[in-house]
Amino acid sequence: MNIQLQTYIKVAAIAMPLFLLSACKVEPILDPNNPDATGIVVNASLSELQNLADGSESGMRESLGAYYDDLCVIGREYYRFSTSDPRFTSDLLGKSSAVLDNNTFYLTNPFAARYRVIRNTNILIDALTSTKAPITDLQRKAGIAYAKTIQAYQLLSVFNLLYNNGVRVDVKDPDKLGPFLNLQQSLDAIIGLLNEANTDLKGNTADLPFTTTLYARNAAQFSKFNRALSARVAIYKQDWTAANAALTDSFLDLNGDLTTGVFHLFSAAGGDQLNPLFYPRNSSGETRVAHPSFVTDAEVGDKRLSKVTLRTSAAFQDALQSNYDFYLYKTNVDPIPIVRNEELVLILAEVKAQLGVTADAVTAINTIRKAAGLTDYAGATDKNSLITEILKQRRYSLFGEGHRWIDLRRYNLLSQLPIDRPDDNVWMQFPIPANE
């Protein structure tokens, strides 16, 4: 090798590393268009915590239209007529060979929307855990308990659809999702989550580190919402004692306003959502009309019949007919209840009936009947009769709030639901979505 070549190699050997070293470092660029979920969990400000809470409560409203349509159409509370989609009257009512599909909007949309809120509240929990914002430890605990309460409610909504198919509870790591639990495990997990949250809420005098539209900001007060949900899940599990205990700590008020409760809020402000269950009266094409049996099965004078209104002309679709509009929501910004005192009173009646405390059960039933403009209960007071009466009161008091199907399912009475067309079927539950 000659000298020139050696020099050549030397020059190259010196020049190259010099150049490579000067190749600068590239700093990551944060998303210039949106707040980043990975950034907010590092050191969230108070206002970012507020944004996450608001976002979660807003997200809880997503796809509620499809969710309530699922529950109420299968529970034969109302029909959902739609010119653009025949599946509300075929799939949901089990028309002839139609089945509940595992990849159709009526299942996938509400399912995804609930887990999206769970993801958002997990981000809120991470943000609360790491934040250096000026909040007390009690506030931090209350905030996390708030997030868990919401998660439990979202899981319960999924459970209501999937029932025997269970729910996936462990979704903390999107890359390592836990298994679908069975029915009992699912209920236990939801109850566990609520109890875990309540430990940090009960007796906690601190305020949540953000405002909420869910019952109250004060942690101890918020606990009453948690307990109300807990009472509901306990009766699904037929754990009457636990339900009784939960009721005591909830916002149950036998003598109070039955409409008191916790609600999803809507408004007509730009960008906000409208109540998806509202259609103007006498709508055609897209409408919800009451199942005819709701009117025919009612006792005379039941004020709760105001939840439906007589149409100027009957609504028809797919060999189904109704003269009554579903008119639970009078405007497009009416709130949709999550849990109300009326339900708690009915849970009390059911719990007392199940525990054999007949007098208390009848008192609770009569509270409901009185409010509905009916005379006191005069039927038999054996457990079965009382339960029959309670289920009827639940049907009217909680009409359109998605309870009928669930109630008959948990008492194994789905066969009592009216069949409108000879080949219709009543479903037990929805399948697990295809993408799972």
Next chain:
Amino acid sequence: MTKKTKQLLYLLAFLFPLAVIAQVPISGVVVDVRNNPLSGVSVRVRNTNTGTTTDATGRFALSAPDKTGTLEFSNVGFKTQAISLNDATDNISITLNEDVGKLDEVVVTGMASSIKRSNSANAVASVSSKLLTGTTVQPTMDAALYGKFTGSNISANSGAPGGGISVKLRGITSLVANSQPLFIVDGVYYDNSSIVPGLNLVSKAAGQGNTNFQDNQSNRIADLDPEDIDRIEILKGASAAAIYGSRAAAGVVIITTKRGKTGKPNIEVSTAIGTQWQLKKLGQREWTEAKVQSAYGNTGVPLYRAANGRTYDYEKELYGQTALMRNARLSVSGGNEQTKYFIGFTSKDDEGIVKRTGYEKTSFRLNLDQKVTSFIDASVNANYVSSTADRGFFNNDNTSTTLGVAYVATPSWINLFPDANGNYPDNPLAPSNFLQTRDLITNREKVERILLGGTATWKILNIGKHDLRFIARGGLDQYTLNTIGIFPRELQFQKNGNGTNGASIYGTTLSKGTNFNGFLVHTFDVSNNLNLRTQVGVTAENLDQDNVINSATQLIGTQTNLGQAGAIQVAETKTVQHDRGFVVQEELNYRDMLLLTLGVRGDKSSRNGDADKLYYYPKGSIAFNINKLGSWNSSVISLLKVRAAYGQSGNFAPFGAIYSPLVPTVFNGSTGSLITLTRGKNTLNPERQTELEFGFDAGLFNDRITLEATYYKKDVEDLILNVAVPTSSGFSLAWNNVAAIENRGIELALNATIIQSKNLRWTQTTNFWKNKAKVTRLDVPAFNTGGFGATLGTYRVEQGKSPTQIVGIGVAADKVDPATGLATYGNGEPDFNLSAYHDIIYKNFEFSFLLHWKKGGDNINLTTLLSDIFGTSRDFDSKSLDPAGQKINGDYRLAALGSTARPWVEDASYFRVREMGLSYRMPRSWFRNIAGVKVGVSARNLINVFKYSSYDPEVSNFGSNAISSSVEVTPFPSAKSVHFNLSVNF
């Protein structure tokens, strides 16, 4: 000399470059084969800095250091000629032959180096300025490229003035990420974004059926003035483009603009006046009352009767504007040994075939080259462009408001003309009166763009066998794009609760791109036979784009000011990107016979999940000129080269794919943050392309005929898709690397001088190319994409199939796959392309033309569907389709709706005479030898042959989308044009 002193000498040479004292005077004249003097020919002593260029009379003079060495004469388009200095005298005459096979043309091999084509290991396509703009006037830069080189699938999105074109090089390189090549103009990264003007607010095209925007926007390469371009090189795949690393997967188009040459000023003034008209008229349906009854029912009949037999030729009214096109051009160039300059100025004003549409552009360019010292050269390029495109309102909608949809929705007997007071009647059969829409709306793109580039070359060392240079480049590309959409409230579809009482959509995009790079290039002549070239360099590119669209509705009166509105929405999208990289490359040249290249680029980018991670893109190539073998002795075969090249390049995920943002939501009088539906992936890899190319080049009869044959295999791995995920994760979709595509193709280019005599010279280039793409990996279930669902035909990405296959629902006769319920109806990819360029010079006449045949490739034609639905198709009543001879065409096609997608998938083959020009160069003696005057007439798309049933098979409703770029929904029809040209050269 000891080693140490030698090194010291090198060091000194770094600091004090040596000056060489000139001694031997040489002069002469350079002419072409027809004895015409050639100006601007570079005359240079090989491997030195001694050189000059010829003047307008072809003369040159220089002084060489001594009588040893070689004197080289080179000029673009001519074969380089060399003579020994020993033979040089003070009055030599050199004749240069035209380089028909372009073998002496210089092609790039690195970011700071180039090589003669005859030594290149890649089939680099190139387009000269003569081929680009020599035949006819080009409306935009992008429109000037079709059919001019192999391996490309170039398609206009519509006939709207101001451009809009999809360029795909060697097949499909991405599914959802960028599919358009990287454009580099004189070393400056040139942004080619296609920015949506927000017309969806009115058209609502995105939503039902397809969520992509369909606003028919142009892309920004249209801003470049084709007249300024000296040559274009196209690096089609990774084997050639690897050195551009992570942005080069869709290919790289390297544009070099014209520069001044030594000599007295060369002034060129040219002007062209032309007109354009609709390329193909479809005609309107002939009506009878019975047909009206069947098409429009009881609402139509009284209207038809009231018309009393009167009909209107709306196709002529809407698409029949006699469009005037005007182009004026001035360029001045010249310079001396120290300074060279080029000034180019273009003013263009083209009207479209639709009234109130058109394209205006003013472009000014100044390119300067300066020898700063004997060892530093610098050059600066500056370009300012101001353009305005009025593009009408076309393509798909879901509101029947675009001109195209409203036109097919309106039968010829409805009167839409304004009354004497200028009041337009409402269209009784459609939601909009397209004449009113045409006359009142504005859809304008306004661009102000500045491009600045600079290069400095520092000749650090030129001693003995070593030449070391440092080349620094910087560039700035900055523009403001204003998109202005005005829909006044008196429009039928805006008033009386039909719309939003007017809409004023005002978009502003500020885009700023900068790039810098520095290279050390070391050339080392180890011996007379062996030459090594090393380059190392660092690169940096930044992009900062901010797009704001203000959409005002509920307008006050005729006001368009955003403040004069009852409601306003704002949307902002920012794109920020920082890239850093380095390049190392080594080239070896053994006697121009064996040429080896090895190189690697390393790239970091903020677009990657790990911004600081280096991704490597290697390349390697080998070329062997068999004819340079000592034993080679053929009088017929003058060139025979075999070559192979390998390389990798990358492509970023769509912007934002690495983020999992929180999106805003309004709640209870406040705003909340909710996790997005699409999960970003911060470990996303860039898409990576690996290309292997090989082929041979052959020259016959002293290269009078040359053939370039290439086969390539290009694999794109780690393709990125937004895939459905278990929604219990809280997300519905997630970005992931899930697919791979393979492209294989062949490319043939045949150049020949057919006749070469004193008075007549006839040259031609024929290009043939073919590509086959296949999805080779798909980790998600096959899915439909693009188009408007399986009912009307859709693209389907499926393992083992072409990514551009078109499928749809079907009946038994369509051979439906029972598993999917879908039948295959076609493929967007052409079977092959064949183009031919001929240039015939007879005495002072020059005739040139460009033919282009695209065989195969299918479109989804929904213009026909909409015309049928509204009963207005020209052939509605013919009976040419139904095999049973029962149904008329309209009914036959409509009967298929919902059962088969077959009628809407059509063969989009075409044969076109894309360009044709005849010119006459008047003898200089007519003008006392002061000026050269050329007159000519030229045409674009004058002859078109296609079976496709709509306006033009070259169309794209979705713009330059990666896959779905051949769907038609009532586009702005394309046009043909004729120009008269006059140019004067002083």
